[in-house]
Amino acid sequence: MKKISVLIPCYNEEDNVIPMSEAITDIFEKELSSYDYELIFIDNDSKDTTREKLRQICAQNPRIKAIFNAKNFGQFNSPYYGMLQTTGDCTITMVCDFQDPVELIPQYVAEWEKGYKIVIGIKTSSQESRIMYGLRSLYYHLVKKFSDIEQIEHFTGSGLYDKDFIQVLRELKDPTPFLRGIVAELGYKRKEIPYEQPKRRAGKSKNNFYSLYDAAMLSVTSYTKIGLRLCTFIGMFCGFLSAFFGILYLIFKLIWWDRFAAGMAPVLIGMFMLGSLQLFFIGFIGEYVSSINQRVMNRPLVIEEERINF
Secondary structure (H helix, E strand, O other), rough: OOHHHHHEEOOOOOHHHHHHHHHHHHHHOOOOOOOOOEEEEEEOOOOOOOOHHHHHHHHHOOOOOEEEEEEOOHHHHHHHHHEEEEEEEEEOOOOOOOOOOOOHHHHHHHHHHHHOOOOEEEEEEOOOHHHHHHHHHHHHHHHHHEEEEOOOOOOOOOOOHHHHHHHHHHHHHOOOOOHHHHHHHHHEEEEEEEEEEEOOOOOOOOHHHHHHHHHHHHHHHHHHHHHHHHHHHHHHHHHHHHHHHHHHHHHHHHHHHOOOOOOOOHHHHHHHHHHHHHHHHHHHHHHHHHHHHHHHHOOOOEEEEEEEEE
């Protein structure tokens, strides 16, 4: 009998962990009864009653397991680490807030049985904010356009991954993993299943400006050179422009020595413009340096505090 692992990362999801466990076990009992399964919750140091409820459901069903992180290790490290702890013939990842519909699980498994080692969900629309969906679409389009590696638009990480691909992840040893990029860069032939993203069942989104910015910059610094190229090209353009206006100013001054007086305004404007460009691109290069620094330090993905039912 084949075994399917389902991984659910969670953080402050006290209203969702029990309904999620019930929904997934119900699917395996009714639609996927010919498969063995394990359901793993990895909790990223929740501050509410999530852990108490996870202990409760783990006590009721030995197939439900839990990993408690010692602290919050971020939105990328924790799910990635959880995938490495699975033992099934394939691993399915879904978020705990029901924005990845559990109805996708049988579809994932059906495509996996056809031979696909990677089956992923692709958002074609969302019941959440249209503005956020539009901004995400623009971001995906830009990263895809400037990346040397194929990028998957509107892929959040939800999908099924064969144990062969999980083994690839185990051998990768990336301290700052970005699963969406890894699937596109190193993944096997995949099947994409479209779906409409529903609203959160309960609770509030844990994403804020900083976390969204962090995700965007991790993608940009890992899979594009556009930031460094912009520094070079805009620097060259500004240098050429400065030289051009400098020569033009000299010519005008030689021709109309007594009448041409530009004053300090052009000098100040030029200084402020070049200074702001320098600060912007120093920060941009700093993002690349920070990404390199995190990889060089090679710290562990996650430090565990406790395991249940392993």
